[in-house]
Amino acid sequence: MKKIRKAVLPVAGFGTRVLPATKSIPKEMLPVVDRPALQYVVDEALEAGIEHIVFVTGRNKGAIEDYFDRAYELEATLHLKNKTALLKELEAKLPAPGSTSFVRQQSPQGLGHAVWCARDVIGDEPFAVLLPDVLVKSTPGCLAQMIAAYEKKGGNIIAVDPVPKDQTDKYGVIAPKSQDGNIYEMSAMIEKPKPSEAPSNLAITGRYILQPEIFKFLEEQEPGAGNEIQLTDAMAKLMKTSPFFALAFDGTPYDCGSKFGYFKAVCAYAMDHGEIGNEARALIKTLSQND
Ligand code: G1P
DSSP: OOOOOEEEEEOOOOOGGGTTGGGSSOGGGSEETTEEHHHHHHHHHHHTTOOEEEEEEOTTOHHHHHHTSOOHHHHHHHHHTTOHHHHHHHHHTSOOTTOEEEEEOOSOOOHHHHHHTTHHHHOSSOEEEEOTTEEEEOSSOHHHHHHHHHHHHOSEEEEEEEOOGGGGGGSEEEEEEEEETTEEEEEEEEESOOGGGOSOSEEEEEEEEEOTTHHHHHHHOOOOGGGSOOHHHHHHHHTTTSOEEEEEOSSEEEETTSHHHHHHHHHHHHHTOTTTHHHHHHHHHHHHHHO
Protein backbone atom coordinates (compact mmCIF):
# COMPACT_ATOMS: atom_id res chain seq x y z
CA MET A 1 0.00 0.00 0.00
CA LYS A 2 1.43 3.38 -1.03
CA LYS A 3 1.80 6.03 1.69
CA ILE A 4 -0.25 9.24 1.36
CA ARG A 5 2.52 11.85 0.99
CA LYS A 6 0.88 14.67 -0.92
CA ALA A 7 -2.20 16.78 -0.34
CA VAL A 8 -4.08 19.10 -2.68
CA LEU A 9 -5.61 22.25 -1.18
CA PRO A 10 -7.89 24.06 -3.66
CA VAL A 11 -7.69 27.78 -2.81
CA ALA A 12 -8.84 29.42 -6.05
CA GLY A 13 -12.47 30.22 -5.06
CA PHE A 14 -13.73 33.82 -4.85
CA GLY A 15 -15.35 33.55 -1.41
CA THR A 16 -18.54 35.29 -2.55
CA ARG A 17 -20.44 34.13 0.54
CA VAL A 18 -18.25 36.30 2.78
CA LEU A 19 -18.02 39.43 0.63
CA PRO A 20 -17.04 42.22 1.04
CA ALA A 21 -14.35 40.83 3.41
CA THR A 22 -12.96 38.74 0.55
CA LYS A 23 -12.81 41.54 -2.03
CA SER A 24 -9.08 42.02 -1.46
CA ILE A 25 -8.17 39.17 0.95
CA PRO A 26 -8.29 35.51 -0.06
CA LYS A 27 -11.05 33.87 2.01
CA GLU A 28 -8.54 31.26 3.18
CA MET A 29 -6.50 34.05 4.84
CA LEU A 30 -9.34 35.32 7.05
CA PRO A 31 -8.13 34.94 10.64
CA VAL A 32 -9.60 32.45 13.05
CA VAL A 33 -8.34 33.98 16.34
CA ASP A 34 -4.65 34.53 15.57
CA ARG A 35 -3.93 32.60 12.36
CA PRO A 36 -5.46 32.30 8.91
CA ALA A 37 -8.12 29.60 8.51
CA LEU A 38 -5.76 27.99 5.98
CA GLN A 39 -3.07 27.43 8.65
CA TYR A 40 -5.37 25.08 10.59
CA VAL A 41 -5.91 22.97 7.47
CA VAL A 42 -2.18 22.87 6.65
CA ASP A 43 -1.51 21.84 10.27
CA GLU A 44 -4.13 19.07 9.95
CA ALA A 45 -2.36 17.80 6.82
CA LEU A 46 1.11 17.92 8.40
CA GLU A 47 -0.13 16.17 11.56
CA ALA A 48 -1.43 13.36 9.33
CA GLY A 49 2.07 12.88 7.86
CA ILE A 50 1.66 14.85 4.60
CA GLU A 51 5.07 15.80 3.17
CA HIS A 52 4.10 18.01 0.23
CA ILE A 53 1.19 20.42 -0.20
CA VAL A 54 -0.08 21.45 -3.62
CA PHE A 55 -2.07 24.69 -3.48
CA VAL A 56 -4.37 25.19 -6.45
CA THR A 57 -4.56 28.98 -6.60
CA GLY A 58 -6.08 31.61 -8.86
CA ARG A 59 -5.94 35.35 -9.47
CA ASN A 60 -5.54 37.62 -6.40
CA LYS A 61 -4.28 34.80 -4.19
CA GLY A 62 -0.69 36.05 -3.91
CA ALA A 63 -1.11 36.58 -0.13
CA ILE A 64 -1.22 32.79 0.29
CA GLU A 65 2.12 32.25 -1.41
CA ASP A 66 3.69 35.08 0.64
CA TYR A 67 2.28 33.69 3.88
CA PHE A 68 4.15 30.41 3.39
CA ASP A 69 7.44 32.22 2.63
CA ARG A 70 9.96 34.08 4.76
CA ALA A 71 9.20 37.73 5.58
CA TYR A 72 12.73 39.17 5.89
CA GLU A 73 11.82 42.74 6.90
CA LEU A 74 9.40 41.51 9.56
CA GLU A 75 11.89 38.95 10.88
CA ALA A 76 14.70 41.57 11.02
CA THR A 77 12.45 43.97 12.93
CA LEU A 78 11.34 41.30 15.41
CA HIS A 79 14.99 40.33 15.86
CA LEU A 80 16.00 43.95 16.61
CA LYS A 81 13.21 44.18 19.18
CA ASN A 82 14.20 40.88 20.81
CA LYS A 83 10.76 39.34 20.11
CA THR A 84 12.26 35.86 20.21
CA ALA A 85 9.06 33.93 20.95
CA LEU A 86 7.26 35.45 17.95
CA LEU A 87 10.27 34.79 15.72
CA LYS A 88 10.33 31.15 16.83
CA GLU A 89 6.62 30.80 16.09
CA LEU A 90 7.07 32.20 12.57
CA GLU A 91 10.00 29.86 11.98
CA ALA A 92 8.02 26.84 13.21
CA LYS A 93 5.17 27.57 10.80
CA LEU A 94 7.44 27.84 7.75
CA PRO A 95 7.04 24.83 5.43
CA ALA A 96 10.23 22.88 4.71
CA PRO A 97 12.03 24.12 1.56
CA GLY A 98 10.55 22.46 -1.54
CA SER A 99 7.55 21.02 0.31
CA THR A 100 4.95 23.28 -1.33
CA SER A 101 3.82 23.70 -4.92
CA PHE A 102 1.48 26.28 -6.39
CA VAL A 103 -0.45 25.51 -9.54
CA ARG A 104 -2.89 27.89 -11.12
CA GLN A 105 -6.52 27.22 -11.99
CA GLN A 106 -7.03 29.90 -14.63
CA SER A 107 -10.83 29.89 -14.60
CA PRO A 108 -13.36 28.79 -11.98
CA GLN A 109 -14.62 25.54 -13.50
CA GLY A 110 -15.40 23.70 -10.28
CA LEU A 111 -13.74 21.59 -7.58
CA GLY A 112 -13.17 18.64 -9.93
CA HIS A 113 -11.31 20.87 -12.36
CA ALA A 114 -9.24 22.41 -9.50
CA VAL A 115 -8.11 18.96 -8.33
CA TRP A 116 -7.35 17.93 -11.92
CA CYS A 117 -5.04 20.98 -12.23
CA ALA A 118 -2.75 19.29 -9.64
CA ARG A 119 -2.33 16.05 -11.65
CA ASP A 120 1.27 16.56 -12.79
CA VAL A 121 2.51 17.43 -9.32
CA ILE A 122 0.69 14.46 -7.77
CA GLY A 123 1.79 11.93 -10.40
CA ASP A 124 0.98 8.24 -9.98
CA GLU A 125 0.35 7.97 -6.24
CA PRO A 126 -2.66 8.17 -3.90
CA PHE A 127 -3.15 11.61 -2.38
CA ALA A 128 -5.32 13.64 -0.03
CA VAL A 129 -7.58 16.59 -0.80
CA LEU A 130 -8.52 19.05 1.96
CA LEU A 131 -11.01 21.84 1.28
CA PRO A 132 -9.77 24.82 3.30
CA ASP A 133 -13.31 26.23 3.64
CA VAL A 134 -13.96 23.47 6.13
CA LEU A 135 -12.15 23.48 9.47
CA VAL A 136 -12.58 20.24 11.38
CA LYS A 137 -12.02 20.51 15.12
CA SER A 138 -10.94 17.10 16.39
CA THR A 139 -8.15 15.17 18.09
CA PRO A 140 -6.59 13.50 16.21
CA GLY A 141 -7.29 15.58 13.13
CA CYS A 142 -9.80 14.43 10.51
CA LEU A 143 -7.16 13.53 7.91
CA ALA A 144 -5.15 11.53 10.50
CA GLN A 145 -8.34 9.54 11.26
CA MET A 146 -8.82 8.94 7.53
CA ILE A 147 -5.23 7.80 7.06
CA ALA A 148 -5.66 5.32 9.94
CA ALA A 149 -8.77 3.99 8.12
CA TYR A 150 -6.85 3.92 4.80
CA GLU A 151 -4.08 1.86 6.40
CA LYS A 152 -6.72 -0.76 7.29
CA LYS A 153 -8.86 -0.64 4.14
CA GLY A 154 -6.81 0.92 1.31
CA GLY A 155 -8.69 2.29 -1.72
CA ASN A 156 -10.37 5.69 -1.62
CA ILE A 157 -11.88 7.30 1.49
CA ILE A 158 -14.08 10.36 1.99
CA ALA A 159 -15.06 11.95 5.30
CA VAL A 160 -18.81 12.22 5.96
CA ASP A 161 -20.88 13.92 8.62
CA PRO A 162 -24.67 14.09 9.16
CA VAL A 163 -26.33 17.37 8.15
CA PRO A 164 -29.94 18.54 8.64
CA LYS A 165 -32.07 16.89 5.95
CA ASP A 166 -33.18 20.28 4.55
CA GLN A 167 -29.55 21.22 3.79
CA THR A 168 -28.49 18.36 1.53
CA ASP A 169 -28.47 20.69 -1.49
CA LYS A 170 -25.33 22.39 -0.13
CA TYR A 171 -23.23 19.21 -0.14
CA GLY A 172 -22.23 16.01 -1.85
CA VAL A 173 -24.34 13.27 -0.24
CA ILE A 174 -23.71 9.52 -0.08
CA ALA A 175 -26.03 6.51 -0.32
CA PRO A 176 -24.67 4.11 2.33
CA LYS A 177 -24.90 0.41 1.44
CA SER A 178 -23.34 -1.27 4.48
CA GLN A 179 -21.61 -0.20 7.68
CA ASP A 180 -18.62 -1.61 9.59
CA GLY A 181 -18.20 0.49 12.76
CA ASN A 182 -17.72 4.06 11.55
CA ILE A 183 -16.86 3.05 7.95
CA TYR A 184 -19.51 2.86 5.23
CA GLU A 185 -19.51 1.26 1.81
CA MET A 186 -21.66 3.18 -0.64
CA SER A 187 -23.92 2.51 -3.59
CA ALA A 188 -23.91 6.11 -4.87
CA MET A 189 -22.84 9.68 -4.21
CA ILE A 190 -24.70 12.70 -5.54
CA GLU A 191 -23.63 16.34 -5.64
CA LYS A 192 -26.06 18.82 -4.08
CA PRO A 193 -29.29 16.76 -4.20
CA LYS A 194 -32.59 18.41 -3.27
CA PRO A 195 -33.73 17.18 0.18
CA SER A 196 -36.50 15.17 -1.53
CA GLU A 197 -33.91 13.39 -3.71
CA ALA A 198 -31.09 12.92 -1.17
CA PRO A 199 -30.28 9.25 -0.52
CA SER A 200 -29.28 10.02 3.13
CA ASN A 201 -28.24 12.96 5.30
CA LEU A 202 -24.56 11.95 5.27
CA ALA A 203 -22.67 14.81 3.60
CA ILE A 204 -19.14 14.79 2.20
CA THR A 205 -17.13 17.01 4.54
CA GLY A 206 -14.29 18.22 2.34
CA ARG A 207 -11.60 15.64 3.13
CA TYR A 208 -10.67 12.96 0.61
CA ILE A 209 -8.08 10.22 0.06
CA LEU A 210 -8.06 9.35 -3.63
CA GLN A 211 -6.23 6.98 -5.93
CA PRO A 212 -4.55 8.63 -8.95
CA GLU A 213 -7.07 6.96 -11.32
CA ILE A 214 -9.42 9.82 -10.36
CA PHE A 215 -7.53 12.09 -12.81
CA LYS A 216 -8.66 9.97 -15.78
CA PHE A 217 -12.30 10.44 -14.75
CA LEU A 218 -11.79 14.14 -14.03
CA GLU A 219 -10.26 14.66 -17.46
CA GLU A 220 -13.43 13.34 -19.12
CA GLN A 221 -15.91 14.76 -16.61
CA GLU A 222 -18.73 16.91 -18.03
CA PRO A 223 -20.04 19.82 -15.93
CA GLY A 224 -22.69 18.80 -13.37
CA ALA A 225 -24.38 20.65 -10.46
CA GLY A 226 -23.97 24.43 -10.82
CA ASN A 227 -22.59 23.84 -14.33
CA GLU A 228 -19.21 23.01 -12.72
CA ILE A 229 -16.91 20.01 -13.09
CA GLN A 230 -17.73 18.19 -9.87
CA LEU A 231 -15.27 16.00 -7.98
CA THR A 232 -18.25 14.03 -6.63
CA ASP A 233 -19.35 13.02 -10.17
CA ALA A 234 -15.86 11.72 -11.02
CA MET A 235 -15.66 9.88 -7.66
CA ALA A 236 -19.03 8.23 -8.38
CA LYS A 237 -17.46 6.76 -11.55
CA LEU A 238 -14.21 5.75 -9.82
CA MET A 239 -16.32 4.00 -7.17
CA LYS A 240 -17.39 1.44 -9.80
CA THR A 241 -13.82 0.27 -10.43
CA SER A 242 -11.92 0.94 -7.20
CA PRO A 243 -12.77 0.27 -3.49
CA PHE A 244 -14.41 3.35 -1.96
CA PHE A 245 -15.28 4.01 1.69
CA ALA A 246 -16.82 6.81 3.72
CA LEU A 247 -15.57 7.51 7.24
CA ALA A 248 -17.94 8.99 9.83
CA PHE A 249 -15.09 10.83 11.57
CA ASP A 250 -15.02 12.01 15.15
CA GLY A 251 -15.06 15.83 15.30
CA THR A 252 -16.95 19.02 14.46
CA PRO A 253 -16.74 20.60 11.00
CA TYR A 254 -17.08 24.38 10.54
CA ASP A 255 -17.86 25.77 7.07
CA CYS A 256 -15.80 28.96 7.03
CA GLY A 257 -17.05 29.75 3.53
CA SER A 258 -20.34 30.94 5.07
CA LYS A 259 -20.78 33.90 7.43
CA PHE A 260 -22.32 31.93 10.29
CA GLY A 261 -19.98 28.94 9.86
CA TYR A 262 -16.99 31.29 10.04
CA PHE A 263 -18.39 32.99 13.15
CA LYS A 264 -18.94 29.60 14.82
CA ALA A 265 -15.36 28.57 14.02
CA VAL A 266 -13.97 31.79 15.53
CA CYS A 267 -16.00 31.20 18.72
CA ALA A 268 -15.07 27.51 18.99
CA TYR A 269 -11.34 28.08 18.44
CA ALA A 270 -11.30 31.15 20.73
CA MET A 271 -12.92 29.17 23.57
CA ASP A 272 -10.15 26.55 23.32
CA HIS A 273 -7.27 28.98 22.84
CA GLY A 274 -4.41 28.77 25.36
CA GLU A 275 -4.08 32.56 25.76
CA ILE A 276 -7.67 33.87 25.51
CA GLY A 277 -9.79 30.72 26.08
CA ASN A 278 -10.98 31.56 29.63
CA GLU A 279 -11.92 35.12 28.68
CA ALA A 280 -13.65 33.97 25.49
CA ARG A 281 -15.74 31.40 27.38
CA ALA A 282 -16.69 33.97 30.03
CA LEU A 283 -17.62 36.53 27.36
CA ILE A 284 -19.80 34.08 25.44
CA LYS A 285 -21.56 33.10 28.67
CA THR A 286 -22.19 36.75 29.59
CA LEU A 287 -23.45 37.62 26.11
CA SER A 288 -25.88 34.70 26.10
CA GLN A 289 -27.18 35.63 29.60
CA ASN A 290 -27.79 39.23 28.49
CA ASP A 291 -29.73 38.04 25.45
C1 G1P B 1 -17.78 20.97 -2.06
C2 G1P B 1 -18.05 19.57 -2.61
C3 G1P B 1 -19.18 18.91 -1.82
C4 G1P B 1 -18.85 18.91 -0.33
C5 G1P B 1 -18.57 20.35 0.15
C6 G1P B 1 -18.07 20.35 1.58
O1 G1P B 1 -18.89 21.80 -2.36
O2 G1P B 1 -18.37 19.65 -3.97
O3 G1P B 1 -19.37 17.59 -2.27
O4 G1P B 1 -19.92 18.35 0.40
O5 G1P B 1 -17.55 20.96 -0.67
O6 G1P B 1 -17.96 21.65 2.06
P1 G1P B 1 -18.78 23.42 -2.32
O7 G1P B 1 -18.92 23.79 -0.89
O8 G1P B 1 -17.44 23.77 -2.88
O9 G1P B 1 -19.92 23.91 -3.15
